[in-house]
Amino acid sequence: MKLVIICYNVAIHEEALEILKEVGIQSYTRFEEVQGVGKLSGPHLGTHIWPAVNSVMIIALEDEKKDKLIERIKELRKKLGKEGVKAFVLPLEEIT
Secondary structure (H helix, E strand, C coil): CEEEEEEEEHHHHHHHHHHHHHHCCCCCEEEEEECEEECCCEEECCCCCCCCCEEEEEEEECHHHHHHHHHHHHHHHHHHHHHCEEEEEEECCCCC
């Protein structure tokens, strides 16, 4: 199993949910408004000067679904360019 962490601009939340639906993912944990600075997207700090914020989803998946999810995230990155969505894949050893 894998743990996928998806960080994305809150402006594309509906697109992120649509990808989960297409891949058949029903379970996830979401952090609604997080702050950060990316190389391409710049500061998302939720302040007056840098008002944008991100969301983060954490999803435990079987390898097959992980591959489908990552492919769809790559497609979304191509479509959006600088708007901001990234996925990180980590090994998942145990769920208790």
